Amino acid sequence: MEVSKALVATATAAELNQAITMSQSKSEAHNAGAARRTTPSGIEIPAVATAAMRRGPDDSAPGEYPFTRGIFEDGYRGRLWTFRQYSGFGSAEESNERYRFLLERGQTGLSVALDLPTQCGYDPIDPMARSEVGKVGVSISNLSDMETLFRDIDLAKVSTSFTINGTAAMIFAMYLAAADKAGVPRAKLTGTIQNDILKEYVARGTWIFPVRPALRLVADSIVYANQESPRFNPISIAGAHVRDAGSSAVEEMGFTLANGLAYVDELLSRGADLERFAQSLSLFFYVHMNFFEEVAKFRAARRLWARLMKERYGARTERAQQFRFGVVCGGSSLTAAQPYNNVVRVAVETMAATLGGAQSIFTCAYDEAFQLPTEQSAELALRTQQVIAYESGIADSVDPLGGSHYVEYLTDEMEVAIEGVIKEIADYGGVVKAIEDGYLQRRIARSAHERKSRVDSGESVVVGVNRFRNETENKTVGEVFESRASTAAEVLRKYEKIRDERDAAAAERSLATLDKAARDHSENLMPYLVDCCHAYVTVGEMVERLKQQWGEFVEPVKL
Amino acid sequence: MATQLQGKRILIAKPGLDGHDVGAKVIALALRDAGAEVIYTGLRKTPDYIARVAAEENVDAVGLSILSGSHLELVKLTAAALKREHADDVPLFVGGTIPRGDWNALKESGVDCVFDSEMSLEQIVDEVARRLA
Numbered sequence: 001m002e003v004s005k006a007l008v009a010t011a012t013a014a015e016l017n018q019a020i021t022m023s024q025s026k027s028e029a030h031n032a033g034a035a036r037r038t039t040p041s042g043i044e045i046p047a048v049a050t051a052a053m054r055r056g057p058d059d060s061a062p063g064e065y066p067f068t069r070g071i072f073e074d075g076y077r078g079r080l081w082t083f084r085q086y087s088g089f090g091s092a093e094e095s096n097e098r099y100r101f102l103l104e105r106g107q108t109g110l111s112v113a114l115d116l117p118t119q120c121g122y123d124p125i126d127p128m129a130r131s132e133v134g135k136v137g138v139s140i141s142n143l144s145d146m147e148t149l150f151r152d153i154d155l156a157k158v159s160t161s162f163t164i165n166g167t168a169a170m171i172f173a174m175y176l177a178a179a180d181k182a183g184v185p186r187a188k189l190t191g192t193i194q195n196d197i198l199k200e201y202v203a204r205g206t207w208i209f210p211v212r213p214a215l216r217l218v219a220d221s222i223v224y225a226n227q228e229s230p231r232f233n234p235i236s237i238a239g240a241h242v243r244d245a246g247s248s249a250v251e252e253m254g255f256t257l258a259n260g261l262a263y264v265d266e267l268l269s270r271g272a273d274l275e276r277f278a279q280s281l282s283l284f285f286y287v288h289m290n291f292f293e294e295v296a297k298f299r300a301a302r303r304l305w306a307r308l309m310k311e312r313y314g315a316r317t318e319r320a321q322q323f324r325f326g327v328v329c330g331g332s333s334l335t336a337a338q339p340y341n342n343v344v345r346v347a348v349e350t351m352a353a354t355l356g357g358a359q360s361i362f363t364c365a366y367d368e369a370f371q372l373p374t375e376q377s378a379e380l381a382l383r384t385q386q387v388i389a390y391e392s393g394i395a396d397s398v399d400p401l402g403g404s405h406y407v408e409y410l411t412d413e414m415e416v417a418i419e420g421v422i423k424e425i426a427d428y429g430g431v432v433k434a435i436e437d438g439y440l441q442r443r444i445a446r447s448a449h450e451r452k453s454r455v456d457s458g459e460s461v462v463v464g465v466n467r468f469r470n471e472t473e474n475k476t477v478g479e480v481f482e483s484r485a486s487t488a489a490e491v492l493r494k495y496e497k498i499r500d501e502r503d504a505a506a507a508e509r510s511l512a513t514l515d516k517a518a519r520d521h522s523e524n525l526m527p528y529l530v531d532c533c534h535a536y537v538t539v540g541e542m543v544e545r546l547k548q549q550w551g552e553f554v555e556p557v558k559l
Numbered sequence: 560m561a562t563q564l565q566g567k568r569i570l571i572a573k574p575g576l577d578g579h580d581v582g583a584k585v586i587a588l589a590l591r592d593a594g595a596e597v598i599y600t601g602l603r604k605t606p607d608y609i610a611r612v613a614a615e616e617n618v619d620a621v622g623l624s625i626l627s628g629s630h631l632e633l634v635k636l637t638a639a640a641l642k643r644e645h646a647d648d649v650p651l652f653v654g655g656t657i658p659r660g661d662w663n664a665l666k667e668s669g670v671d672c673v674f675d676s677e678m679s680l681e682q683i684v685d686e687v688a689r690r691l692a
Contacts, residue, residue, distance in 0.1 A: 116576035116627055120603070128603070131632035132576050205578015205602050245581040337677055369676075370658055372628070445584035452585055456679040465677050557601035559587050 075398030113137030123540030246448025254421020298356030330364025438556030
């Protein structure tokens with residue numbers, strides 16, 4: 001209103017006439033009058049978006065190339081997203097109890113968190129594992145642990161997601177071996193291993209081997225999963241950690257799609273069938289608080305990925321062009337100050353995820369910014385998804401924001417910006433070089449530094465932190481989940497028992513065969529890893545044997 | 560602000576297996592902006608390694624970043640290693656995801672100050688400068 005008045009006061013009659021008759025001009029005048037605003041990724045935000053701001057026509061329907069409006073014709077009407085909560089504590093026994101608790105309460109997929117020694121390829125007895133056994137997840141060093149973890153859970157019926165990367169091939173081999181022993185056909189297994197080693201070098205840090213042999217392990221596990229357990233997703237290309245580390249939504253998508261393209265290139269170079277493996281690629285992202293930018297980033301990336309798969313690689317089938325993704329809501333957008341505010345944040349983020357068309361959603365518990373979730377906070381996180389799914393009506397009509405001028409404008413702009421990041425990395429010399437040089441790592445550190453500075457200065461508002469603070473707040477909330485002090489001792493005792501009781505000769509034979517196969521670049525290492533697992537060879541032993549041949553990644557530490 | 564830490568050498572280290580290094584790097588950048596010479600260890604360093612670097616580089620302060628929940632053990636081990644290397648006469652800082660309830664225990668292990676993610680970079684730099692003054 002203010003803007004219109006100012007316009008009347010200064011405009012000539014002709015200008016005024018134009019402004020009144022053309023709605024487009026009117027909103028441009030309106031935009032010009034408002035203070036400039038940008039999304040957290042730096043995309044210009046119009047005060048009023050219009051159809052004329054679109055970069056080009058995209059009349060595709062849901063389920064139709066390039067899948068801007070989603071990969072399913074019927075959206076969530078046919079099937080809701082998967083409610084997937086991340087859990088896993090201490091020993092395999094403790095985690096097994098927790099899984100059964102969650103399954104009884106209506107959770108539809110399990111998500112396994114592994115402790116750091118398991119993730120970095122150290123057995124619980126290794127000096128490097130000291131004080132970390134069973135800390136941020138469950139310790140799985142051999143087949144016996146895996147069997148305990150899934151005791152009384154039907155592997156044919158549950159979809160299991162493992163957050164595992166550096167040792168993903170070994171843990172996947174162990175899951176297959178556990179299914180074999182339980183008599184569950186591998187073809188019936190569903191779930192995901194994260195298996196995205198590239199982002200470990202960039203943002204999450206559980207790398208083991210140098211980049212090249214690590215890529216081979218990823219490609220081998222994808223090809224093997226495609227053959228043996230076609231319903232199991234052998235990789236979840238993850239932007240989540242890049243994002244949570246401090247990068248913007250555009251960088252999150254740009255880095256992740258660039259990594260995705262690097263996997264496609266590696267698979268093609270190993271002779272894998274594009275139409276087959278491309279169907280099994282899935283992606284994983286964070287949802288943070290800028291609602292519309294988050295919705296748009298998914299729509300933009302889905303369209304861009306489809307275009308790249310079709311135009312760059314010639315993928316013909318829809319399944320091979322589709323961008324399937326899961327999300328986690330919360331993470332570093334949550335605060336330790338006024339933690340109940342996080343319940344609201346997670347709800348807003350979950351809505352953005354559904355409006356962006358996520359296939360699976362994990363919601364963080366409100367207390368995650370300062371402790372491991374309690375049973376009560378973990379349950380509330382799951383209930384948040386259920387309220388949105390069953391009460392809000394959000395799942396009733398497909399892509400309900402499609403056609404919104406603002407959302408379509410942002411979708412277009414995000415796509416251009418994401419493609420720009422992919423090109424920047426390609427121009428640098430590709431992802432592998434950018435990682436080996438530490439280029440991407442430095443870029444993220446700088447973004448994180450900027451993000452922190454914006455919060456410090458109050459430019460980015462975080463309620464309860466830099467605005468509306470409660471200075472007298474007592475920071476302790478509710479009950480604290482206590483991890484049992486005896487966990488590490490129990491894990492060690494079981495580990496030593498297995499090492500004593502297993503057939504030592506069979507274990508050594510399978511390791512020697514693995515070693516030989518690793519020397520032949522054309523061999524797929526997965527069947528050898530499965531054999532090792534059946535012989536109760538430990539994760540640390542498999543990793544150690546491969547390290548002797550491949551060496552270890554040398555981290556570029558330049559700031 | 561740009562000269563507050565001029566002439567100071569500060570070691571920023573990641574003990575244990577925790578791979579979250581962004582907080583450590585952001586602090587390193589902020590300390591460097593304030594004039595300090597910052598040595599960053601990179602990931603997965605043992606307490607012994609960290610103490611050796613602290614001694615060899617003759618640093619004025621040591622900062623540990625831990626987000627894996629293993630802070631009590633790792634800090635205790637690192638403080639002991641620093642003592643063995645006779646590098647325990649410099650301030651020891653810890654940051655990461657450290658529950659408030661553990662702050663006192665850390666201080667008893669020899670930590671001078673604990674930083675959380677909701678403190679501003681300016682507050683952190685000021686505090687480091689005050690301890691090094």
